[in-house]
Amino acid sequence: MFTGDSQALVRGIPGSGDKVGSMSASGPRRPWLYDPSAGDLLVRAHRPPSAGAAADVVSDAVWRDVLRLVRWAAATLDCAPDLVGGTAWRTAATSAALLRRLPGLCLAAGLDWSGVPAGAADVDGSGRARLRTATDRLAALLGSPDAELGDPALLAAVVAHVDAVGAAAIALLAEEADWTVRR
16 A cells, blocks of 8 residues: 555546546546556555565556456447457456456455355446446546455455456447348
8 A cells, every 4th residue: 555655646646546536437538547657556556554565466466457457448438330349359358367367366365255246247238338337337446545455345346347347348249249140
């Protein structure tokens, strides 16, 4: 966890700290999303205080993967129509990769892994709307520097939102696919 001037740097990123609303804003209103220094600050801001090197490494790995997933999801939502299929596929694959890694990362940090909650993903609305909502929720967690993975409720929320982003990306792929049968 950052202290002093470093914490002020994180709070200076639009939407972090006291301004979470703009952190979860969708689309081009997320200029911080592709700023490497801002992303690095957001990732390191989640480190638990005095938890040790292993916990820091796991925290960094999880939040860096969350940042990567939010970037792919934002790209899917904002790209040209002919690129949606590829970016949605990459978003779903990034979500699946993080969900595959989480049990081992939790074990390394001494956290309980309870799996992906059944029925965690919203199924109401279009794939695009679901992806936007799930991405906004995950971005808000990323922008909350006080959120530490050691909190079981936070870990469950991260898992649920990562799963929701992946499910929404698959739904978007299905909606955008050409389902005409050619003879």
